[in-house]
Amino acid sequence: MTKLDKSVLREFESIVGSNHALQEPDLTAGYTTDWTGRFAGESPMVLRPADASQLAELVKVAASAGISIVPQGGNTGLVGGSVPLDQEILISTLRLDQCEPVDVLAQxxxxxxxxxxxxxxxxxxxxxxxxxxxxxxxxxxxxxxxxxxxxxxxxxxxxxxxxxxxxxxxxxxxxxxxxxxxxxxxxxxxxxxxxxxxxxxxxxxxxxxxxxxxxxxQLTERCSAMIAFNSADDAVAATAQLRRSLPSLHAVEVIFKEAMHLVSQHIGASIPIGADAHAWLVVEVAASTDPTEELAKAIDGLGSLPLDVAVGTDTAARANLWRYREKITEAISTRGTPHKLDVTLGASRLAEFVNEVPALISQIDEGATAVMFGHLGDGNVHVNILGAMGSEPNDKVDDAVLHYVAHLGGSISAEHGIGTAKKEFLHLNRSESELAAFRAIKSALDPNGILNPNVLLPTESL
Ligand SMILES: Cc1cc2nc3c(=O)[nH]c(=O)nc-3n(C[C@H](O)[C@H](O)[C@H](O)COP(=O)(O)OP(=O)(O)OC[C@H]3O[C@@H](n4cnc5c(N)ncnc54)[C@H](O)[C@@H]3O)c2cc1C
Incomplete structure (x- = not known):
């Protein structure tokens, strides 16, 4: 197999220099396992070009030798798309990190x-x-x-x-x-x-x-609030109202019950408001003049929907509310290797989905639990499925949840992409004609299929 051809590896090395052509497993390990720990592979060489022309030279050599390539940036992707799973070479872009002067006129x-x-x-x-x-x-x-x-x-x-x-x-x-x-x-x-x-x-x-x-x-005047609700339905209704009434709305995040309990244990802090609530919104408004009053009015307008509200106006108080949202992914990783399903639902089906998913999962795998949170302003729910005792949950659980999403008219990937994790589910959202068009685009731009061959397109369609 060409990947073991030493002369090709030497050619790669001569383009980027030996310091940037890594082969030793202890040097390549950080590039070959993904952030979740769920996807791991090996690479004959990790290459770190200094600029676009070195990168282009590497691709030319790989193309003529028929070697596949996995491009990688920060390796924080959550769908197994950034790591070599089939002995591909890995091209890291981390050295291409120059920022040119900001064009202030054009912004x-x-x-x-x-x-x-x-x-x-x-x-x-x-x-x-x-x-x-x-x-x-x-x-x-x-x-x-x-x-x-x-x-x-x-x-x-x-x-x-x-x-x-x-x-x-x-x-x-x-x-x-x-x-x-x-x-x-x-x-x-x-x-x-x-x-x-x-x-x-x-x-x-x-x-x-x-x-x-x-x-x-840059909008320097900011105010954040955490709002607790009795149900997912109330949180969805409140989000719609906030979107209508708040021109300065900058973020509407949601934390559901399992996720809130997990993150509060992880950061060692009690749940700030509504200890028995089912859903919490973290809302941020941002403007060039103080938007606190506007946020207070909008929350008043929610009437009896909220159970409780906490507001953070200064940087420390805002950060204190936001850490419950920002530390969830990290908190989940301390409990095992999750299956990460990142989905979008239309506003009218979102609460139904959140309410039904826990039962749907436990019917298939008794030991599996769903930890849910996400970007409610966009209808985006991250469903993290953890197995019992930190073991991986049953794959059939992913199948059931993603079929349910498609049945409700949602998307099986809101923002993380398809990667390796979801490529066999792509047909749930994309018709055969759309997949044929995808294949045509892929083969026009990459006729030999050397660029990230394990991701996005379902195996049978390549
Ligand atoms: C704690 C945490 C929070 C996160 N929150 C969010 C979130 O809120 N929203 C969200 O969308 N994502 C989120 N992510 C996922 C992840 O950060 C994003 O997918 C991010 O865009 C990946 O960037 P990266 O540089 O790490 O890409 P990588 O992980 O290195 O690669 C991701 C994919 O892009 C390809 N790729 C990378 N660089 C290039 C390039 N230069 N050219 C062509 N292809 C390339 C890779 O081959 C791979 O398929 C989160 C991840 C973590 C760990």
Whole structure:
């Protein structure tokens, strides 16, 4: 097999230098197991190019030797798409992390694909600007990975997901050619839209090396509230009202009962309000003038829906409320290897889904439990299924939950992507004609199927 051909490995090494061509298992381990610990593989070589032209050279060599490639950014993806599962070489973009000067007039910036979200946010903030997408993995996830997964996060309710932030892109295609369109023109109808095509493509169509991002004025005046509810139905009704009445609405997150109990134990702090509640919203408003009054009025307008409310106006009080939301993923990981199902439901079916899922799961696997939370403003629920005693839950549970989502007209992947974890379920949301169109796009841009071959497209359709 070509992957063991030492001369090809030497060619890779000569492109990036021996310090950036890793082979020793203790050096490659961090790149070959995913964040959840559920997906792990091996790679003959982990390559860390310094720039797009080195990356393009690597792809040319891999293409002519018929070697498959897994692109990787921060390796925080949650669907097993960022690790080599079948002895692919791994190309890490972490050294492509340059941030060009912010274009203040256009409110845009061009950054390398390997720049972390935190680095990009800090860079933009020096000019009073902010990135439209924010998420808890911000210190590690990269702009390239966020585009490749079309990441969502906590501010989609205001600014949309990652696809909406990308005005231009540079990427290396499967033959090693580079496409680059980074002018950042707000209007540019000159044919097919590469940012749109590559957003959500999970490394299957090209390797993103740079992106031109739209920025937003930094909104420094903020107020957060936690609101406790008796039921998922009440939390959904309240979310709809808040969306209507709050122009400064920046985030509406939800924590359901199991998740709240788990996270409060994990951080060693009691549940701040409504100890017997079933759902808690964490709401944030942000504006250029103090939005506290606007939030207070909107919460008053919820009438008898809330059980209790806690408001945080200063940075410390806001952070105290937010840690219950931001520490959940970490808290779940301390209890075993979860199956992460990230789904969207229409507002009218969301409470029904949340109410029915625990019984649906325990009918199939008595030891399995569902820990649910998410971005309620977008109808996005993260269903984390844990097995008894930290063991992995039965795969049939994933099958039942995802079929139920599709039955209710929802999406089996809201924001994490399809990856390896969900590719055999894609047919639940995509028709045979759509899958045929996906295959046509894939084979036009990657005729030999070398770019991330284990993700997104169902096995039988390749
Ligand atoms: C604590 C925590 C919280 C999270 N919260 C959220 C959240 O709120 N919303 C959300 O959407 N996600 C969330 N995630 C998931 C994850 O952070 C996102 O999917 C993120 O976009 C992945 O970025 P990354 O750089 O780590 O990509 P990786 O994990 O390295 O890769 C993800 C996928 O993108 C591909 N890829 C990576 N870089 C490139 C590139 N340059 N070109 C082409 N393909 C590439 C990979 O091959 C893989 O298929 C969370 C994860 C954690 C651990």
């Amino acid at each position: 845009q910036v061009t950054v390398g694909a390997g720049a972390t979200l935190t680095k990009t946010q800090t860079h933009a903030s020096r000019q009073g600007l902010d990135v439209g997408v924010d998420l808890a993995a911000r210190d590690s996830c990269t702009i390239g990975g966020m585009i490749a997964t079309n990441a969502g996060g906590i501010n989609v309710v205001r600014y949309g997901a990652m696809r909406e932030q990308v005005l231009g892109i540079e990427a290396v295609l499967s033959d090693g050619s580079i496409i680059s369109h980074l002018e950042g023109l707000e209007k540019d109808n000159t044919g097919y839209n590469f940012p749109g095509l590559l957003a959500g493509s999970e490394g299957t169509l090209g390797i993103i090396t740079k992106a031109r991002l739209r920025l937003h004025p």
